[in-house]
Amino acid sequence: MQAKELRELLTPEGLRLLDSLPAFDQKADVLAQVAKLRKAGHSPELVAAVLTQAKLRSKGRAKFGDFAERMLFTEAGLEQATRLPVASTHAGRFRRAGLTRIADLGCGIGGDALALAALDLGVVAVDRDEVTAAIATYNLAPWPSAEVRLGTAEEADLDGVDGVFLDPARRTSGHSSTQRLQDPAGWSPTLDTAFAFASRLPTGVKLGPGIDRELLPDDAECQWISVDRSVVEVGVWFGPLARPGVKRAALVLGAHGPAELTASGDSDDVEVGDLAEYVYEPDGGVIRARLIGDLARQLGASTISRDIAYLSSSAATETPFAQCFRVLETFPLDEKRLRQELKKRGIGRVEIKKRGVDVDPAAFRKKLQLSGSNEATLILTRFRGHHTALLCERV
CATH class of the missing domain: 3.30.2130 (VC0802-like)
Structure with missing residues (x-):
């Protein structure tokens, strides 16, 4: 999404038009929809923006449920956003640790910040991209305890903050077609920078589940999370956000509810045996x-x-x-x-x-x-x- 399209969308006319559209239908005649909206006098930029948002809201239900119906997205932002059930587990850690004001550095479209604010925690959500920050501002508008700032994680003002959450950008910049960055030194912030926040404040860092385990610190709890048998992330937790005696954890979310295995380290293997029934x-x-x-x-x-x-x-x-x-x-x-x-x-x-x-x-x-x-x-x-x-x- 371009800034011009977003400006068109974030107007009373644009939001009314978006909310008036029927549920997105993958089989609908898009050209006919465009022609109908253009005939009604809407600009090409607004028509493109509302139809894109209708499609993204439909896709967003998989991650955000009914919340998606009042949210805005970019294609890349939705792809990289934390699923709401997983974001809720992040937020729960901060609340159980007794923290009250959290900086979400690299907040994206605001998925994790939304879960934090829903638990009545104060949130300072920071993103370096102007369009993404504007969308996060819209998505977090119902929660007065949340504010969004334009800026970088490295330069964020942490005055009054008692906890930090980071989801380093691991793809090239952009709102649609982006490419994965393999080198942690190219992430934003870099992996070393993200981990360094733990020396200042209780910190949680969300990473891709396939990260090289040699890069994971020994003094943190590492929790891999799967949703419906798909592994979605590893969370690295420092200070009071880490559970005593837990260094390795596997949290499985599914129709059965949450279930977790925890340990003080990698478990010893069992012996090779016969093939049984x-x-x-x-x-x-x-x-x-x-x-x-x-x-x-x-x-x-x-x-x-x-x-x-x-x-x-x-x-x-x-x-x-x-x-x-x-x-x-x-x-x-x-x-x-x-x-x-x-x-x-x-x-x-x-x-x-x-x-x-x-x-x-x-x-x-x-x-x-x-x-x-x-x-x-x-x-x-x-x-x-x-x-x-x-x-x-x-x-």
Whole structure:
């Protein structure tokens, strides 16, 4: 979004027009919508802005629920914004630590600041981009305890602030098509700068879940969070925001509610064992936090191969930290053999999972030439040094 489009949108006429639009329909005739709005006398900039916002609000529901209906977004801002349930866990840490006024440095469109303000915490939200800061101001307008400032994290005035939250920009600047920056020295603020705030104030830093673990500090709690089995972030927490004795945590959010594994460090692995009746695929958050060993001990399970994150047990135990599969049969990972076996069983739909083998699941599925009304799961992995296919059903 350009500044001119935003100025058009942030007028009584623009906001009334946006709120009057019907729910976004992916199949609607966009050219017809544009022609209708232009015929009504609206400028090209305003028409482009309101139709873009209608689309983004529709996408925003996945992260913000009903709040999205009164929010504004940029494409890049929505993509990078923290999901509201996750932002709520961040805000809860600050409140439990007894902090009352938080600086959200690099606030983006205001997702985390919104969650902080919703808990009646004072918020100073700072962003270096003028358009993004203006959108954050609109999104935070219902909360008088929140203010938005244009500026950088490095130069932010922290007078009166008793806690800091940072989400370093890890992509090139812009509001739509941006590119990921791999080097932490190129982030804004840099990773070293973000961690340095912890020497001044209680600090939380949101990072991508795949960050090199060697870059994570030893004196902080690192919590990986997954939402509906997708790992979305690792939060690094310092001072009173970190829980005593906790250095590694995996928080799993889903239909079951929140569930968490915590430990004082990476867990010790369990021994490799035989393939039993049930196989477990640990949640990605558990894998990233390196708490597979602790989970295995909870389940009474062993690993099926060293350095591969599949567990096996003779019992099916319900857990939010892993998906469970019953092993029906085991085959060599041979395309022709599998095609014959699946055809014999009338299996026309397969879910393919893989670890430790170089296979493209989509391409492999096509080669199986599936037909039939039954369905199953294929787990392609290594067992006893051999590439193996496990024909399974979900428990």
